[in-house]
Amino acid sequence: MESRCENCIVRQFNSLRAMSKEELKRVSDSKTTRTIKKGEALFKEGEKLDGVFCVRDGVSKLSKLSENGKDQIVKLASKGEVIGQRSVVAEENVNLSAIAVSDMEVCFIPKEGIVSSLHTNPNFTLEVLRHMAHDLKEADDVIVNMSQKNVKQRMAEAFLYLKNNFGEDEEGYLRLVLSREDISNVVGTAIESCIRIISEFKKKGYLKTSGKRIGIKDEKALKNLVEGF
Amino acid sequence: MESRCENCIVRQFNSLRAMSKEELKRVSDSKTTRTIKKGEALFKEGEKLDGVFCVRDGVSKLSKLSENGKDQIVKLASKGEVIGQRSVVAEENVNLSAIAVSDMEVCFIPKEGIVSSLHTNPNFTLEVLRHMAHDLKEADDVIVNMSQKNVKQRMAEAFLYLKNNFGEDEEGYLRLVLSREDISNVVGTAIESCIRIISEFKKKGYLKTSGKRIGIKDEKALKNLVEGF
């Protein structure tokens, strides 16, 4: 795969596209490429990050673990997204863990390259700001969903989200395969409730499953459910 | 009250402090001061904002209304905070409504003054970015609380939050007086549940009430509750 940031397509999707040629070159020279296996961590809650990760392939969950062992997934980050920006910008330890839910290829960019551009290139800073504004809106939406929708509605919404963001394969199954546990941690519910609702949706003809793979059979029905019909 | 931004103390708490003298002067010339009565809206979900509000006094709730009439309060903004930044930065309609929960004095700053600085003054942009990064972290924390803590714990946390952020009066009551309904919308629960838990906390000696005013009597107990003891 292309190893210079200047030629990396992934960059088009994130704030690095607002960097000048010289900045990109500097970033490219300092970055390192890494392969992360499914289940491995990019970083864990509380750590100090000295750089950001640019996702070239695969998906990572960003989650927070509580004392009782539950962990809530706050976001799924995939190709093109930059992980760890918030921590670097705020100069704080990371508040979330990042764990691969599929095999990943990422670039690690030491923070110096990012920070110096933040101070000197307003276009870049503004671009980062816009991405953060987008993330904040999404986070607000999640808060509202968590409090105003019931588990069934949030489950339905999760499947629609997975279809829209990661697509489906030739057989009509969701391309991103998550364990039932991960799904329950996205939705914020108990594993058993999650499984039960999947069974129910299957019975009603909304979904189909094959092993851990899940496919949407009746998108309209799921949408109606989310809307409260 | 001081009417020039250059001399306004409130500015110290927000991103405007990263503006140059000239920029501030420009902002100051274009701004207008407004008084908002308790219950009135600064703006409503879905509107297009052509500026931001800088809070000089009072408190506003930022919330989202759902079809079923519930509204979830995502944030309480008070003195020094800038409201509407996200929308202006992202060039999107606002995703939340802002309604005064006490009488407010705010300055409205047309977006031109903000946007031009965003494009030219990296210090300012970075400062805005840092505030947004902070808000994002707080939003993530709210998501996790909503899913990992039960209603009683979230109620306890809400009271501690109100004490820490808005203080208490001479008699030991929380300075920011919210209706039971607003409290339930912060916590994400039904009004009746909210009231019941207040009664319970009162019986247990954690809280005292006087009309709609609420005071914390046993902070340690509330903290223990939040921690899960």
Added chain:
DNA sequence: CGTAAAAACTGACAAATATCATATTTGTAA
């Protein structure tokens, strides 16, 4: 393959929370 461990699933039950109905209190304006 075969086997052990992990993940998925199911049922029965308990706990948490919402809803509905209604009473009481409080604040407000005539």
Added chain:
DNA sequence: TTACAAATATGATATTTGTCAGTTTTTACG
């Protein structure tokens, strides 16, 4: 000050969701 609406409060009950205990299925790997 009364009178009324709005807010607060409480009880009874329904619904949702979680927990525990166990079975079945899938997956990984020697």
